Amino acid sequence: MRIVLVGPPGAGKGTQAVRLAEKLSVPHISTGDLFRANISQQTELGKLAKSYMDAGNLVPDEVTIAMAKDRMEQPDAVGGFLLDGFPRNVSQAEALDQLLQTEGITLDAVLDLEVPEAEVVKRIAGRRICRNDSSHVFHVTYSPPKQEGVCDVCGGELYQRDDDSEETVRKRLEVYHTQTEPIIDYYKSQGLVRTISALGPVDEVTERALDALKREK
Ligand code: AP5
Ligand code: ZN
Numbered sequence: 001m002r003i004v005l006v007g008p009p010g011a012g013k014g015t016q017a018v019r020l021a022e023k024l025s026v027p028h029i030s031t032g033d034l035f036r037a038n039i040s041q042q043t044e045l046g047k048l049a050k051s052y053m054d055a056g057n058l059v060p061d062e063v064t065i066a067m068a069k070d071r072m073e074q075p076d077a078v079g080g081f082l083l084d085g086f087p088r089n090v091s092q093a094e095a096l097d098q099l100l101q102t103e104g105i106t107l108d109a110v111l112d113l114e115v116p117e118a119e120v121v122k123r124i125a126g127r128r129i130c131r132n133d134s135s136h137v138f139h140v141t142y143s144p145p146k147q148e149g150v151c152d153v154c155g156g157e158l159y160q161r162d163d164d165s166e167e168t169v170r171k172r173l174e175v176y177h178t179q180t181e182p183i184i185d186y187y188k189s190q191g192l193v194r195t196i197s198a199l200g201p202v203d204e205v206t207e208r209a210l211d212a213l214k215r216e217k
Pocket of ligand 1 (some may be wrong): 007008013033035041053060087137138139140143172
């Protein structure tokens with residue numbers, strides 16, 4: 001299956017993507033995680049991305065699209081993928097469509113995670129991620145690690161993302177409303193959007209997501 005996950009910052013896209021990718025046997029491709037890996041490896045791309053991410057802005061389309069394309073062309077993504085955080089504006093969605101068209105493939109669904117803003121703010125405030133792999137995500141209250149400050153998956157150190165400060169989160173939410181939300185209408189016109197509530201326990205949201213992908217397909 002080829003799926004796009006969309007939803008505001010802190011909606012639980014990464015949390016759900018890890019679970020859904022495993023259930024659907026497709027790779028989880030997160031442009032946010034790819035940028036963060038570049039930042040920790042101190043690559044040129046990482047240095048560029050960090051300046052945008054710390055301000056809560058989108059990294060320029062040109063580099064983002066090239067990075068996403070490169071990842072989607074890896075052998076493990078040939079049979080399908082779950083995109084998390086990409087596309088993030090209409091020009092990225094158009095670029096993705098073009099790329100898929102060249103390959104003669106199409107998206108199966110766009111899963112839209114709905115969460116009220118007050119909840120998103122609570123989720124982000126308590127989020128802790130792993131230094132070794134930013135897809136290892138915890139929450140101090142909602143999904144605490146077994147040992148405080150230590151990743152359950154790999155034993156890495158947990159920390160708070162640089163862009164999770166109150167001011168940057170406000171900016172990221174604004175960018176989501178102005179630049180990312182329009183892709184929901186773009187995909188609605190293609191009949192691809194399945195909207196679910198992302199409130200409630202993580203496992204329940206996963207079940208809801210799997211039902212939505214099955215039911216309306
Ligand atoms: P990115 O990393 O994609 O961040 P985001 O979209 O802002 O989303 P988040 O990672 O904040 O949240 P999430 O929805 O994944 O929630 P999570 O599962 O962690 O992007 C970061 C930056 O990179 C962007 O601002 C931009 O600069 C750049 N970028 C990335 N892609 C780009 C693109 N395509 N173009 C340009 N720039 C790009 O969950 C949040 C917390 O809630 C966690 O603590 C979790 O444990 C908890 N939680 C999850 N589910 C539940 C639940 N059901 N109940 C209770 N708690 C829960
Ligand atoms: Zn880890």
